[in-house]
Amino acid sequence: MNAMHAGIRKTLVIAATLISIGAVTGCHKKASGIDPNALGPAPALPAAAPTATITADPLAIDLGQSVILNWRTQNATSVTIDGIGDVNTNGTQTVAPSTSTNFHLTAKGDGGTTEASVRVTVRVPVAPTAPPPADNDMGTDAAFHENVQDVFFDYDSYDLRPDATAAASKAAAYLTAHPAIRVVIGGYCDDRGSAEYNLALGENRANAARTALVSAGVQASRLRVISYGKEKQFCTEDNESCWQQNRRAQFSLDR
Amino acid sequence: MHRLKRTTLLWRAYIGCLETLLLLLAGASALHAQEGFKTETSSGVSNIRIAVADFKPASADPQTAAFKHTFDTTLFADLSNAGIFDIVSKSLLPQAIPGAPAEIKIQQWADAPTSAAMVAFGNFGVQGSKIICNGFLFDAKNLQYPQVLAKQYNEDASDDSARQVAHRFADEIIFRLSGGSQGIAESKIYYVKLTGANKEIWQMDYDGANQHPLTHLGTVSISPRISPDNSRLAFSSLGHDGFQIRMFSLVLNRMVNFASAGGTNLSPAWSPNGKDIAYSSSRSGDPEIWISDASGNSPRRITNFRGPDVSPVFNPRTGSQLAWISGRTNLPQLYVMDIDGSNVQRMTDGGYATSPSWSSNGQFLTFAWDRKYGPGAPGGQDIYVMEIATKRWIQLTHDGGRCDFPSWSPDGRHIVYANSPDGKATHMKIMTMLADGTQKHELTGVGADMPNWSWK
Numbered sequence: 001m002n003a004m005h006a007g008i009r010k011t012l013v014i015a016a017t018l019i020s021i022g023a024v025t026g027c028h029k030k031a032s033g034i035d036p037n038a039l040g041p042a043p044a045l046p047a048a049a050p051t052a053t054i055t056a057d058p059l060a061i062d063l064g065q066s067v068i069l070n071w072r073t074q075n076a077t078s079v080t081i082d083g084i085g086d087v088n089t090n091g092t093q094t095v096a097p098s099t100s101t102n103f104h105l106t107a108k109g110d111g112g113t114t115e116a117s118v119r120v121t122v123r124v125p126v127a128p129t130a131p132p133p134a135d136n137d138m139g140t141d142a143a144f145h146e147n148v149q150d151v152f153f154d155y156d157s158y159d160l161r162p163d164a165t166a167a168a169s170k171a172a173a174y175l176t177a178h179p180a181i182r183v184v185i186g187g188y189c190d191d192r193g194s195a196e197y198n199l200a201l202g203e204n205r206a207n208a209a210r211t212a213l214v215s216a217g218v219q220a221s222r223l224r225v226i227s228y229g230k231e232k233q234f235c236t237e238d239n240e241s242c243w244q245q246n247r248r249a250q251f252s253l254d255r
Numbered sequence: 256m257h258r259l260k261r262t263t264l265l266w267r268a269y270i271g272c273l274e275t276l277l278l279l280l281a282g283a284s285a286l287h288a289q290e291g292f293k294t295e296t297s298s299g300v301s302n303i304r305i306a307v308a309d310f311k312p313a314s315a316d317p318q319t320a321a322f323k324h325t326f327d328t329t330l331f332a333d334l335s336n337a338g339i340f341d342i343v344s345k346s347l348l349p350q351a352i353p354g355a356p357a358e359i360k361i362q363q364w365a366d367a368p369t370s371a372a373m374v375a376f377g378n379f380g381v382q383g384s385k386i387i388c389n390g391f392l393f394d395a396k397n398l399q400y401p402q403v404l405a406k407q408y409n410e411d412a413s414d415d416s417a418r419q420v421a422h423r424f425a426d427e428i429i430f431r432l433s434g435g436s437q438g439i440a441e442s443k444i445y446y447v448k449l450t451g452a453n454k455e456i457w458q459m460d461y462d463g464a465n466q467h468p469l470t471h472l473g474t475v476s477i478s479p480r481i482s483p484d485n486s487r488l489a490f491s492s493l494g495h496d497g498f499q500i501r502m503f504s505l506v507l508n509r510m511v512n513f514a515s516a517g518g519t520n521l522s523p524a525w526s527p528n529g530k531d532i533a534y535s536s537s538r539s540g541d542p543e544i545w546i547s548d549a550s551g552n553s554p555r556r557i558t559n560f561r562g563p564d565v566s567p568v569f570n571p572r573t574g575s576q577l578a579w580i581s582g583r584t585n586l587p588q589l590y591v592m593d594i595d596g597s598n599v600q601r602m603t604d605g606g607y608a609t610s611p612s613w614s615s616n617g618q619f620l621t622f623a624w625d626r627k628y629g630p631g632a633p634g635g636q637d638i639y640v641m642e643i644a645t646k647r648w649i650q651l652t653h654d655g656g657r658c659d660f661p662s663w664s665p666d667g668r669h670i671v672y673a674n675s676p677d678g679k680a681t682h683m684k685i686m687t688m689l690a691d692g693t694q695k696h697e698l699t700g701v702g703a704d705m706p707n708w709s710w711k
Contacts, residue, residue: 156582156607157585193587193607194580194609194610194623194636194659194660195659196478196521196522196565196566196609196610197566197580197582199498199519199521199565200521200537200565200582201563201582203497203537203542204541204562207537207540207541224496225518225519226497227519227537228493230680231454231475231477231493
């Protein structure tokens with residue numbers, strides 16, 4: 001037992017001594033070490049590895065548009081981009097890919113090879129193989145107003161006049177030929193009379209126009225009616241021509 | 256000295272204690288002669304001559320003078336507006352200002368030149384953050400027991416409080432001296448205020464003070480109608496689907512729900528029990544009168560006739576009839592029916608009639624009427640009152656430009672309305688008058704329209 005204890009103690013002492021020697025020499029070596037930077041260029045140092053970055057702006061384009069690639073490298077002797085070939089170590093280039101492309105850059109130098117890449121997404125229109133879901137084209141406002149003209153009313157009346165009936169027929173034909181068009185019919189009154197009654201009268205005017213279109217075959221679900229009464233005016237003068245301007249059913253595209 | 260009283264027709268409903276006999280005499284004579292029915296009395300009933308003393312300052316607080324001035328001015332205006340008093344000019348009052356019953360020498364006020372039948376006086380002071388006000392009403396003809404009324408008020412010290420205290424004291428005096436009808440000095444008026452291209456709903460006191468906005472919806476909101484208990488305001492507002500009924504809670508100070516419906520929905524009106532709303536709805540394709548509950552549920556259609564039907568108003572006394580405007584025979588006319596749609600009666604015989612309001616005693620309609628409507632026709636749109644039982648009417652405004660949206664005061668003695676001297680919609684302002692057409696004066700500047708007087 002005693003001999004064994006003695007053996008362990010001896011081992012510990014040796015170990016402690018070795019550690020302390022090592023620690024002392026370590027300290028000493030650090031304090032007096034030579035800074036290689038202070039000695040000027042070291043021709044024998046291994047070359048640094050190249051660095052490389054590549055970006056694209058914008059990252060996503062429509063077919064036919066172009067994108068600007070921009071790359072920066074360091075410590076490289078030759079730089080290549082897949083699909084483009086050898087390029088300068090730093091540079092920009094405008095490209096117009098026809099499909100989504102991964103631009104992969106390889107920078108080679110004495111220190112090795114570094115790679116970088118950027119993906120440019122190209123939005124290609126869906127090929128018109130499938131039929132379009134619906135014809136959402138309402139056409140232009142100008143074409144609409146040329147064919148669907150506002151109708152005007154006599155004073156305190158919501159019956160369509162002969163000229164309004166003709167206009168409504170023409171409008172109905174246009175709307176039948178352009179099934180995507182939805183219409184807001186606004187009812188208006190001149191500013192004589194009382195606000196509440198005129199709102200009800202404007203409702204009757206807009207509904208009279210709506211009824212004419214529905215009778216001529218336009219689906220009722222495509223027509224929306226709003227009465228503005230005398231709350232919105234097309235003109236504000238105090239004479240018959242102005243009042244006539246305000247007594248109307250106005251057609252607008254319900255976009 | 257005694258001006259003829261022109262408000263008799265409005266008095267007949269009141270059973271008074273002071274002037275019962277005179278009122279009954281006046282009522283019996285009210286329906287004879289003149290166009291339609293008569294609003295003058297030939298019985299020589301005079302308005303009560305009342306002296307309104309400036310109140311005596313009761314404290315040295317620096318705020319007292321300003322608040323007391325507001326109080327004195329408001330009290331004097333309230334009693335002047337009431338339409339039942341002959342107010343003694345302040346220059347004819349005795350020099351000494353009484354502040355309490357012990358300080359008044361009542362004989363001085365009864366003698367010429369004051370010659371008052373009644374004297375309102377008292378004291379007014381500010382103590383700490385409170386207004387303390389004592390008001391008295393003395394009968395100058397009863398030297399032994401002159402006191403009719405004594406009231407004490409204790410309110411937070413502010414200009415608005417001073418005005419409200421004056422309104423409350425004025426209403427007490429009016430209640431005692433009018434034969435029991437409630438004063439209106441504490442009532443409110445709701446109206447449409449033009450704000451650029453938009454219209455918002457505003458509120459003011461009955462005398463035009465304290466004008467302030469309620470809604471901030473940024474669209475065209477019209478036709479405000481206050482509920483009988485002053486808790487909710489129904490109106491109509493332009494949105495994506497046209498005009499719809501909207502509801503504002505004055506208790507919560509925000510919009511609350513009202514079920515929307517198809518078509519244009521317009522001109523709400525409260526039933527006197529506050530449970531139902533009548534309005535114009537074109538959900539069926541033609542504007543008709545509908546009634547739903549106050550949340551817009553359980554709608555039922557009342558009218559069924561081609562043409563605009565709009566602007567309903569309940570009989571506030573019975574709740575069982577509606578007056579409204581219908582264009583079923585072309586130009587809009589005034590009609591009355593039961594709320595189940597039966598017993599339709601046409602009230603006007605031509606012209607262009609709009610905007611009815613029904614008096615609280617159920618006897619009268621006021622409305623806007625252009626009797627010779629049409630291009631080049633003479634005359635204009637004026638305010639009329641019609642006695643429903645006889646269909647006889649009187650014209651209250653003359654040659655003052657376009658008038659519209661008359662609304663009865665709760666006591667049935669006043670009518671508030673909108674007026675534009677040159678007829679332009681943007682020049683509308685709110686006016687008030689006695690129900691016989693006298694004492695017209697402005698409550699607002701231009702840009703105010705569609706007034707609606709609260710129910711109490």
